[in-house]
Amino acid sequence: MRAARVQNPRKPVKIVEVDDPEPAPDQVVVKVSSSGVCHSDLHIAKGEFASVKYPITLGHEPAGTIHEVGEAVKNLKIGQPVLVYPGVGCGHCWFCLQGEENHCEEGRFFGFGQDGAYAEYLLVESPATYSLSRDCPLTRPRRLPVLE
Secondary structure: OEEEEEOOOOOOOEEEEOOOOOOOOOEEEEEEEEEOOOHHHHHHHOOOOOOOOOOEEOOOOEEEEEEEEOOOOOOOOOOOEEEEOOEEOOOOOHHHHOOOHHHOOOOEEEOOOEOOOOEOEEEEEHHHEEEOOOOOOOOOOOOOOOOO
16 A cells, blocks of 8 residues: 655655555554644654654544454444544553543554554554544535535
């Protein structure tokens, strides 16, 4: 698959071929439809976060559809549209038990501690997905609807 990766800090982002992800029993593969661009991506590309290991695929604000499910995943189906929460906590520390995975000291974030969503497919822990209705657009509409 293709992915937008930073090979080394302060070098241009390049589109490269990487291996397709394969889900573990409790994971899913999301076919990425869109991903927001965050200023954090620019900091990572510039090498401003010491904890980031390179090379890395950027992107941590994705939406897409379920492409493949691990054998233990029962609540998600292929083709289902989803949003993906970017942080994966340990699930056991005080922060995770309070629902604050973003503060987990063992946590990983897409595009920071693991490859992110600027790719065709993204490997995701199944609890980090949030189902969307099938009529929810996964890309920005060409024309915004009029709000009344």
